[in-house]
Amino acid sequence: MRVSDFYDRHPISEQQVLAAARRRRRGVAGPLTAEDLFEFDQDHYGGLDAVDALARRAGITATARVLDVCAGLGGPARFLASRRGCRVVGLELNPGRAAGAARLTRRVGLSDRVTVVRGDAAALPFAGATFDACLSQEGLLHIEDKAAVLAGCHRVLVPGGRLAFTDWIARPRLADRERDRLWEWMAATGLQTLDGYRRLLGHAGFTSVEAEDLSAEWRPLLRARLDMYRHGRDDIVARLGEAWYREFDALYTFFVDLVEAGKLGGGRFSGTR
Ligand SMILES: C[S@@+](CC[C@H](N)C(=O)[O-])C[C@H]1O[C@@H](n2cnc3c(N)ncnc32)[C@H](O)[C@@H]1O
Known part of the structure; x- marks a missing residue:
């Protein structure tokens, strides 16, 4: 896939984020704020705490210039800009998501601090030494050439700049046919192990590399996410149709089962340029 x-057919969309935020605000006067969106616009595991954990590892302060790689609808970028006061560029491949991220950001008045750029993380369209920190959450799983992404992050960071990201990791019992299905169904490719990522970070030139296994932490989070999609069944069917809902439910169940079986997990990585 x-x-x-x-x-393009993901249950989390710009329209769904806006609708959920409006429902939650019902009766409250005034314009929508970034805070109103945070419960709905984070398309990774662990919500705002997970963004904070990366921001701490990347040493992000109010003066930092931050690149969010695979930024999705811009939720983490807006969270960092509004809570930490930094400037963030969100790099996103999907045209609809990049446009949606920019519209949501304008709507909540953060366009002065968050910029969305449409582009490929494997060929970062930025000059060298542009950013103090690079972050990414659950995006690299879609990119075959992870070495190119890491080399690009190393290039665009200033000396001493920090990279921190989370991603799926393959564990020893993940079978080839299961990898194939993850590609066919969820566009997941070239999944790395914890040690594989550690090596790739070293080859890209990063020092002080850390690799943390989050698999145990992710298990209940992923079951909860599957429950969330099931809870939102009617909305998903209305937007994407019954057939797609069923297909998505089957593929997400397959994914969560792999995580619960210990064949797939998550890792948090960091390093210094
Ligand atoms: C699971 S979402 C995560 C979004 C965001 N990081 C968040 O936490 O809300 C993964 C995102 O990566 C984007 N993506 C996948 N491949 C990409 C690439 N080669 N370059 C840039 N973005 C990419 C997808 O379009 C999707 O929006």
Whole structure:
């Protein structure tokens, strides 16, 4: 499956984020704020705490210039800009998501601090030494050439700049046919192990590399996410149709089962340029 096709039909969308935020605000006067969106616009595991954990590892302060690689609808970028006061560029491949991220950001008045750029993380369209920190959450799983992404992050960071990201990791019992299905269904490709990523970070030139296994932490989070999609069944069917809902439910169940079986997990990585 092509990654853009997967996100064109993803249950988390700009419309769904706006509708959920409006429902939650019912009766409250005034314009929508970034805070109103945070419960709905984070398309990774662990919500705002997970963004904070990366921001701490990347040493993000109010003066930092931050690149969010695979930024999705811009939720983490807006969270960092509004809570930490930094400037963030969100790099996103999918045209609909990049446009949606920019519209949501304008709507909540953060366009002065968050910029969305449409582009490919494997060929970062930025000059060298432009950013103090690079972050990414659950995006690299879609990119075959992870070495190119890491080399690009190393290039665009200033000396001493920090990279921190989370991603799926393959564990020893993940079978080839299961990898194939993850590609066919969820556009997941070239999944790395914890040690594989550690090596890739070293080859890209990063020092002080850390690799943390989050698999145990992710298990209940992923079951909860499957429950969330099931809870939103009516909305998903209305937007994407019954057939797609069933297909998505089957593929997400397959994915969560792999995580619960210990065949797939998550890792948090960091390093210094
Ligand atoms: C699971 S979402 C995560 C979004 C965001 N990081 C968040 O936490 O809300 C993965 C995102 O990566 C984007 N993506 C996949 N491949 C990409 C690439 N080669 N370059 C840039 N973005 C990419 C997808 O379009 C999708 O929006």
